[in-house]
Amino acid sequence: MEINELTPAERRVWDAFPRGEGVDFREHPEDSSVDGAGWGPERTVRADVLRALLLGAATAEEGRVAGLKIKGARIVGDLDLRYAVVDHPIRLRDCWFERKPLLYGSRLKALVLGYSTLPGLTAATMRVEVVLRLSCCRITGPVRLQGAKVDGGLFLQGAVIGPTTGDEAEEPPLQLNHIEIGTDIIANDLTVHGEMRLNGATVGGQVQLDRARLLTPGGMALHAETLTVGTDLRAHRLHARGMVNLTGSRIPGQAHLTRADLANPGGTALRASSCAIGELWLRHCPPIQGDVNLRRSTFDLLHVEPGSWPERIAIDGLTYRTLAPHLPPEQRLPALEREESGYLPYAYEQLGAAYRTVGDEAGARTVQLAKLRRHRGTLPRHARAWGLLQDATVGYGFRPLRATGWLVALLLTGTVAYSVTPPRPLKAGEAPDFNAVFYTIDLMLPIIGFGQESAYAPSGWYQWLSYVLIVTGWVLATTTAAGVSRSLQRQ
Template sequence: MEINDLTPAERRVWEAFPRGDGVDFRAAPEDSSVDGADWGPERTLRAEVLRAILLGACPPVQGRIPGLKIKGAKIVGKLDLRYAVIDHPIRMRDCWFERKPLVYGAQLRALVLGYSTLPGLTASTLRVEVVLRLSCCRIAGPVRLQGAKISGGLFLQGAVIGPTAGEEADEPPLQLNHIEVDTDIIANDLTVHGQLRLNGATVGGQIQLDRARLLAPGGIALHAENLTVGTDLRAHRLKARGMVNLTGSRIPGQAYLTRADLANPDGTALRASSCTIGELWLRRCDPVRGDVNLRRSTVDLLHVDPQAWPERIAIDGLTYRTLAPHLPAEQRLPALEREESGYLTYAYEQLAAAYRTAGDEAAARTVQLAKLRRHRHTLPRAARLWGLLQDVTVGYGFRPLRAAGWLTALLMTGSIAYGIDPPRALKAGEAPDFNAVFYTIDLMVPIVGFGQEGAFAPGGWHQWLSYLLIVTGWILATTTAAGVSRSLQRQ
């Protein structure tokens, strides 16, 4: 391309590039690229001119570092940099693009398109040595960054990506699957009208999605299966309409979903099955609208408020070491009844183990008792009756003082009844002196004998009372023995 073919606006860029100087076409700092379609020729640049500049058409200037630095330009035509190797930084801020840039397979030093408006970006398998910055961009989509490798960071904060209202996307608007980022993905305040895809991505640092809005009602808002993060996934105040899918992900630090708003009413709102996560935070969240699936995941710290759980959860195989905040077991148990598979022994055992780790043995016993009570409803009728007796008498061994209470009540009843109207002696003159208390104990406790029961014979309604005391004593003794045996087995 000859320099004589350039427009005045293009000539400014041509002359500034070898020296690394910036060219600002904005009439005022507050100019928005959203209005770029109406800009005139004084700030219009042809994409083919920019391509020629980047590929070496401009003669270098001794002692200066070249670079494309433009603000507020209207880019017309197709900026085609496919497979190009460019050692100069590209900074095109507040620009409006007529057609989506093509940088498929290119190798760039740095690409900065902050605050620009684009119809899309095709950059699959792109290689960037320093940074890729799309902060506060307006991109109708799709943004294709599959398989890209970025040695620095990827910045998407404040960007709005996807079709405008009333339009539907033919493909996910933001495609970051299998991307490799050596440092961080910063996407705070990001808005995606459709799916954010991160399947198989590897991020050396953290992913920040604080206050992000992922809007794919009825679909998958965040598709991040087998995601690998070096530290944290932060999504404070995330708003997701559609499923958040983290299946198989590895997050050694925090998966931070505090105050998140997750909604997928007709399906699963959060799926984090088969994950390995250091800390999973669902703190101060509104109730999740949709199912939650945490099957087979391993979490060191599970921080979830009871009110955050939806009506149906799937926690079969979920393993966690500690549970926060520390609350009474009665507040945690209702969640276990929402398991979609029904009664799961493992879920109760896991909750009890978490309470033991926290040193709260009383809460652990409460969980174990709740487990046996729920298990009772799965048994045949006869077994349910026996379980009910164990529950009423000794709380399956977790409430041993109940037996003492029953024995005390029956002992007082028998002692008063037989003390007012003593039974007759079987052999007058040979019977020991009658003692109402020990006579009642003889009737109730089958393994203890004080010589009272065999020496006296009650009559009338006292005889029926003695039968009741004998039967009740055997039941208490048997259920107590069963409870003690169960307690010893646990220890």
Template sequence: MEPRDTIPAMEINDLTPAERRVWEAFPRGDGVDFRATPEDSSADGADWGPERTLRAEVLRAILLGSGPVVQGRIPGLKIKGARIVGKLDLRYAVIDHPIRLRDCWFERKPLVYGAQLRALVLGYSTLPGLTASTLRVEVVLRLSHCRIAGPVRLQGAKIAGGLFLQGAVIGPTVGEEADEPPLQLNHVEVHTDIIANDLTVHGQLRLNGANVGGQVQLDRAQLLAPGGIALHAETLTVGTDLRAHRMKARGMVNLTGSRIPGQANLTRADLANPGGTALRASSCAIGELWLRRCEQIRGDVNLRRSTVDLLHVDPQAWPERIAIDGLTYRTLAPHLPAEQRLPALEREESGYLTYAYEQLAAAYRTAGDEAAARTVQLAKLRRHRHTLPRAARAWGLLQDVTVGYGFRPLRAAGWLTALLLTGSLAYGIDPPRALKAGEAPDFNAVFYTIDLMVPIVGFGQEGAFAPGGWHQWLSYLLIVTGWILATTTAAGVSRSLQRQ
């Protein structure tokens, strides 16, 4: 409590009738309601008359101990529907009484910088701003449904209970304060939750370095900073979740370095920052990142070096350019065919990225979908082929066409079957002549063709007969094709063994 000699002298005769009602109600903890009807809006407070007007200096004097004391009662300032004129200056004050100024209109921004308060409730009030940096609150800070034109400065505040901002409208800041973020929560410590559903901020919501014991709720919030940073939450730490269902962000959502052990849930969020980065969540540690049922994000997405246990993203949500180098995830949802996931990897701003394909294949293996994992590996090799010199590209194309880089072994069997039928028919209709008449074995078109195609198998047919004319050229084709199939199949098998 501030020393008594710093509290201005205040006599009951100096008070207006409205102030006297508050003076008498405070020591008993009773509330004073100046509203004509419960529907009165604080937005009209500038026009309220003297019967609803309180001087800020009177409220300060009451809170700092000038008022009477009633034994056996718990004092508290509980006012609804008042017009508060002057500057409510509570800087560095230590106040043990709850302060509830609901549906009030403030002429000047309250100053509670460095104060220690039991509870501060300003719900449904209209303020030109709030200066409360390094504020300490033991129970709760409520700014629900407030209309605040100037910046809300809560940097470094510590709140043992919760911070409530649901339905509040903050900003835009103007004049000398135009460059300030309207809502400044950087480095706050909130032991329970920040509840900010339906919040509207005309400018930046700054949460970088904040530490929240429970969750941050931004469901249906509107963060409007076109071309700038809508949500600046670098190194944010929460105890459970960051919820942002249907959040609308115009400008970058920056979660770089955040720690969110539960869900970062942006289901149906509307993210847009054309020409820039719409979502930056690099170097994060997140339990579950949900981009479920989102429209296509307008702007880049950067998830580099982040670790996510579950990544839930619909393919249509990815923008034209993404950055996922070093992104690690264990599970990918919803489970879709690999063909629907692969186009996103082609949007990587760094170009071909081996790690991205390996990570996607690993996620399919975790889900037990080996076929999809092989499809991803095949796509990786095809994409890699385009980065190689011309000769290497030709060899890669040959492996792809013949055996699908070893991921499509039945394709080689198909080629062999087709060639075997071709050779068997051709040589069966017009058998080649024997090299040594009387010594050659009986001619068999099928095994003669196999002898030509398969280098490591010999049935004694190839060396005993000599084709002529176009049959000779066919034999050359079968020999060369057999060697190519054998080589590419061996390369594919070797690659498969290396993966295992």
């Protein structure tokens, strides 16, 4: 391209490039690139001119670093840098693009498109040495960054992407699948009208989605299967309409979904199955609308209030060391009844272990008792009688004081009854002095003998009372032994 073919606006860019100086076409600092379609020739630059500069049409002045630094330009035509190797930083801030930049397979130093308006971006398998900035951009078409590699960070904060239309309507607006980021993905306040695809991505630092809005009602809002991050996934106050899918993710720090608003009615709102996460925080979240699937995941800490659980959860194989906030088990147990597979013994064992980890043995016993009661409900009618008896008498061994209460009540009943009408001695003159208390104990606890039962014989309804005391004593002794044995085995 010859220099004399340049417009005045393009000549300003051409002259500034070798020195790495900026060209600002804005009339006011608050000019918005959204209005760029109406900008005149004084702010219009052909994409071919930019391409020629980046591919060597002009060289750097001695002692200067050449680079493209433009603000507020209307860029027309195709900025086609497919497979190109560009050794200069590209900074096109507050610009309006007539067509989507084509950067497939390119090798760039740095790419900054902050506050610009674009009809899309095609940059799959692109390599960027320093940084990729799309902060506060307005992008109406798909952003294709799958397989890209950025040695520094990816910045998307405040950007609005989609909704896509026409032939691209079915395509995810933000495609970051299998991307490799050396440091962080910063996407606070991001808005995506459609799916944000992040599956298979590798991020050296953290992913920040604080206050992001991912809007795919009835579909996939965040697709982040097998995501691997170096530290944390932060999504404080995330607003998601559609499924948030973290299946198979590896997050050694925190998955921070505090105050997140997750909704996918009639489907799965949060799927974090087969994950390995240091801490999963669902703190102060409104009730999740849609199912939650945490099957086969491992957490060091699971922080969730009971009121945040939806009507159906899937927790088969879920493992966690501690559970927060620490609440009475009566507030945690109803969630286990929402398991879509029905009764899961392991879920109760896991909850009991969490209470035991923090030293709450009473809470752990309550969970074990609830487990046995739930198990009893799965048995045939004829098999429930023995469980009901153990529950009523000693709480399956986890409530041993109940046996003491029954024994004291029966002892008082027998003592009063036989004090009013003592039984007759079997051999007059040879029987020891009658003692109603020890006579009742002899009846109730046959393994202990005070010589009272063998010396006296009640009659009438007192004889029937003695039968009741004998049978009840055996039942209490048997159920207590069975329950205590079960409790000792668990400990």
